Amino acid sequence: AQxxxxxxxxxxxxxxxxVLLRCNYSSSVPPYLFWYVQYPNQGLQLLLKYTxxxxxxxxxxxxxxxxxxxxxxxxxTKPSAHMSDAAEYFCAVSDQTGTYKxxxxxxxxLKVLA
Amino acid sequence: xxxVTQTPKHLITATGQRVTLRCSPRSGDLSVYWYQQSxxxxxxxxxxxxNGEERAKxxxxxxFSAQQFPDLHSELNLSSLELGDSALYFCASSAEGGPGETQxxxxxxxxxxx
Numbered sequence: 112a113q114x115x116x117x118x119x120x121x122x123x124x125x126x127x128x129x130v131l132l133r134c135n136y137s138s139s140v141p142p143y144l145f146w147y148v149q150y151p152n153q154g155l156q157l158l159l160k161y162t163x164x165x166x167x168x169x170x171x172x173x174x175x176x177x178x179x180x181x182x183x184x185x186x187x188t189k190p191s192a193h194m195s196d197a198a199e200y201f202c203a204v205s206d207q208t209g210t211y212k213x214x215x216x217x218x219x220x221l222k223v224l225a
Numbered sequence: 226x227x228x229v230t231q232t233p234k235h236l237i238t239a240t241g242q243r244v245t246l247r248c249s250p251r252s253g254d255l256s257v258y259w260y261q262q263s264x265x266x267x268x269x270x271x272x273x274x275x276n277g278e279e280r281a282k283x284x285x286x287x288x289f290s291a292q293q294f295p296d297l298h299s300e301l302n303l304s305s306l307e308l309g310d311s312a313l314y315f316c317a318s319s320a321e322g323g324p325g326e327t328q329x330x331x332x333x334x335x336x337x338x339x
Contacts, residue, residue, distance in 0.1 A: 143325040154227060154315060154330040162325035201268065210281035211324055213317075215268040225320060 113138045113204045117216035122138075125224045130189040132219045134202035137183065143205035144185045145213065146176055150198045158200075161185060172196070197223045228252065229331035231316050237337045243304040246334045250297055254329070256280070256322030257299040259291060262333070263312040275300055275322045285293030306338045 118133040128184055143162050147155040159170025166178040176187045185202060199220045203213040228251035238244055250257050259271040261284075270283035274293035285291075288306075293299040303310060313335050315329040 145327075147330075154229075154332045155317075156227070156325040156330070160325070160327060167336050200338050205325065207324065210273050211319075211322055211326065212273055212281060212283065213268075213328060214270070215258075 112208075113206055115202050115204050115214055115216040117171065117200075117202050117219050120217065121222065122218050123222040123224055124192045126194055127191050130187070130192045130196065130221065132187040132200050132202075132221065134176075134185045134187065134216060135183050136185060136202075136204050138204060138207075140207050143207070143211075144178060145177075145203040145205070146170065146174070146185075146187050147201045147203065148198050149201065149218075155201065158187070171220050192221075192223045194223050194225065197221055203218050227329040227331060229316060229318050229329050231314075231331035231334050234332065235335050235337075237339065238306060239339055240306055240308060242306050242338075243302065245335075246298065246301040246303070246314055246316075246335065248299045248301070248318075248331060250299070250316075250318030253331050254318035254320055255297065256319045256323075256326075257293055257297070258317040258319070258328060259285075259299070259301050260315045260317065261312050262315060266312075268315075271301070273322065280322060304337070308338050311336055311338045317324060 114137045145160045146158040161178045202216040230249045271285040273281045316331045319326040
């Protein structure tokens with residue numbers, strides 16, 4: 112069965128600093144991996160996803176993530192944090208038992224300090 | 226705007242009552258997923274429909290039921306409500322419910338059971 116672990120339920124960075132949000136997955140088959148962002152009182156918006164091919168995936172708003180099979184990781188990064196990046200971020204893996212439902216991590220709340 | 230609509234946005238009701246949450250998927254999407262987001266359980270998959278048929282069930286209580294209609298909109302029915310059912314309920318849709326597909330999330334329905 113697939114699972115996702117997000118290390119750090121809360122992360123604080125200064126504006127302009129590097130953002131690094133960690134996600135490790137467990138999967139017995141090649142995984143499909145996703146990062147979503149949730150702003151207060153809103154739904155989830157896709158930032159980026161990895162299915163096959165290039166392991167460095169670029170997404171919206173300057174975010175990117177690298178799929179590392181040897182480390183079973185899919186960490187999300189952004190070179191320079193902006194105040195508008197403050198939100199909750201969810202890593203997800205797609206179940207591959209026929210439904211392709213998402214299995215979400217517990218989320219990381221990002222705070223950006225002025 | 227994801228193209229997925231959910232109504233109502235907020236719902237306040239009493240224990241023991243029954244409510245219906247409605248979801249309209251993105252135009253052309255055949256698959257609908259329902260998720261529950263709560264503080265203690267995080268984001269949990271409830272149920273999936275594909276073109277009117279139930280495809281998969283997750284952690285959905287027997288008091289809850291859902292259906293997808295011929296026009297592809299879906300309803301989630303919650304009955305005999307308990308305090309612990311208070312949560313944010315999301316609907317998501319994808320084209321075919323297939324591997325690696327992006328799921329587009331609606332804004333959610335926030336349910337408060339008093």
